Amino acid sequence: MAEQKATNITWHGGTVTPENRQALLNQIGCCVWMTGLSASGKSTIGVIVEQLLLEKHKTAFRLDGDNMRMGLNKNLGFTAEDRTENIRRVGEVSKLFVDAQVITVSSFISPYKKDRDAVRALLGDKFIECYVHVSIEEAEKRDPKGLYKKARAAVAAGKGMGFTGVDDPYEAPEKPELTIYTEKVTKEEAAHQIVAFLESKGFLKA
Amino acid sequence: MAEQKATNITWHGGTVTPENRQALLNQIGCCVWMTGLSASGKSTIGVIVEQLLLEKHKTAFRLDGDNMRMGLNKNLGFTAEDRTENIRRVGEVSKLFVDAQVITVSSFISPYKKDRDAVRALLGDKFIECYVHVSIEEAEKRDPKGLYKKARAAVAAGKGMGFTGVDDPYEAPEKPELTIYTEKVTKEEAAHQIVAFLESKGFLKA
Numbered sequence: 037m038a039e040q041k042a043t044n045i046t047w048h049g050g051t052v053t054p055e056n057r058q059a060l061l062n063q064i065g066c067c068v069w070m071t072g073l074s075a076s077g078k079s080t081i082g083v084i085v086e087q088l089l090l091e092k093h094k095t096a097f098r099l100d101g102d103n104m105r106m107g108l109n110k111n112l113g114f115t116a117e118d119r120t121e122n123i124r125r126v127g128e129v130s131k132l133f134v135d136a137q138v139i140t141v142s143s144f145i146s147p148y149k150k151d152r153d154a155v156r157a158l159l160g161d162k163f164i165e166c167y168v169h170v171s172i173e174e175a176e177k178r179d180p181k182g183l184y185k186k187a188r189a190a191v192a193a194g195k196g197m198g199f200t201g202v203d204d205p206y207e208a209p210e211k212p213e214l215t216i217y218t219e220k221v222t223k224e225e226a227a228h229q230i231v232a233f234l235e236s237k238g239f240l241k242a
Numbered sequence: 243m244a245e246q247k248a249t250n251i252t253w254h255g256g257t258v259t260p261e262n263r264q265a266l267l268n269q270i271g272c273c274v275w276m277t278g279l280s281a282s283g284k285s286t287i288g289v290i291v292e293q294l295l296l297e298k299h300k301t302a303f304r305l306d307g308d309n310m311r312m313g314l315n316k317n318l319g320f321t322a323e324d325r326t327e328n329i330r331r332v333g334e335v336s337k338l339f340v341d342a343q344v345i346t347v348s349s350f351i352s353p354y355k356k357d358r359d360a361v362r363a364l365l366g367d368k369f370i371e372c373y374v375h376v377s378i379e380e381a382e383k384r385d386p387k388g389l390y391k392k393a394r395a396a397v398a399a400g401k402g403m404g405f406t407g408v409d410d411p412y413e414a415p416e417k418p419e420l421t422i423y424t425e426k427v428t429k430e431e432a433a434h435q436i437v438a439f440l441e442s443k444g445f446l447k448a
Contacts, residue, residue: 110247
């Protein structure tokens with residue numbers, strides 16, 4: 037993992053407490069970490085969750101894999117090392133949003149268990165691992181961006197592209213807080229399941 | 243600057259609009275970018291600004307140089323390249339918070355003009371450059387963490403440590419939105435100046 041490089045640094049704490057922020061927003065910050073194969077529906081479900089929370093007057097924010105790769109993580113590719121750094125960074129950003137008491141919906145393939153576990157360690161009981169389940173067969177059938185087709189072609193040509201589920205592993209969560217079976221429920225139902233979970237755990241009020 | 247590495251990525255937009263978020267929080271997100279020498283008072287003033295905003299029922303969040311170097315930027319040091327990457331990352335995180343319509347108080351020495359200008363380009367009219375001014379003589383006199391002393395000793399020993407104002411340049415803002423003269427006002431007065439500026443520009447209501 038990333039080693040601490042800078043020395044001569046001092047934590048600068050504030051006077052505004054987590055409780056102050058929770059009372060202001062009438063909610064408790066947490067991170068719904070959506071993990072799953074490409075085309076599982078992570079981002080789309082995340083968008084609906086954010087909308088449902090707005091309708092409940094809750095402050096939510098989405099961090100999305102592809103979007104982050106156009107900004108904060110634009111200097112990262114898809115090697116195992118870069119994937120780990122990608123998840124490390126978005127884990128740290130998720131923590132900042134959770135510290136701000138925002139309900140953070142983080143949608144990342146995040147295929148490696150050790151990377152997700154590092155985020156869990158960072159966020160503690162504010163980390164809600166949500167496994168957006170789809171079989172590889174169904175994901176390849178959906179293939180909305182044609183990426184599986186591209187990956188299979190690359191493998192057939194003997195090149196490979198390190199695509200999760202094709203020529204890079206997806207390590208499924210063993211004990212996720214939530215599993216969404218996207219071949220059994222609609223995206224709207226999935227989003228409602230997530231919001232209901234947040235409600236049941238007390239995150240939607242201070 | 244950072245080159246875009248990943249291909250095969252698609253922006254995933256949401257349905258919650260900036261206006262939805264502004265109405266919910268009754269404010270307009272922006273970034274108060276506090277730049278200045280070490281010991282100028284950036285972090286301390288930022289803490290007071292955050293507290294004052296809470297008292298006005300505003301959602302604010304601080305991003306602080308040293309704190310970020312213990313998390314997101316722990317794998318960066320103080321070479322010119324690392325400083326640039328440090329500011330690039332916190333600029334991107336500031337943008338995420340501003341997109342969430344949070345009033346973001348970003349306190350970073352950020353000594354290089356080109357790095358600050360890159361953040362300005364990213365944030366547009368939501369970027370409020372606040373020059374926390376102190377003379378190098380006064381900063382060295384304050385030296386709360388003994389860092390100037392350490393840096394002078396390193397230079398005297400012929401080693402150097404790339405410390406801003408001692409053996410690394412501080413490029414002062416040319417046209418900051420705000421300048422705080424910390425040798426003329428107290429930290430509390432400085433914080434009130436910043437909040438008054440936000441109020442006058444309409445950021446504290448939707």
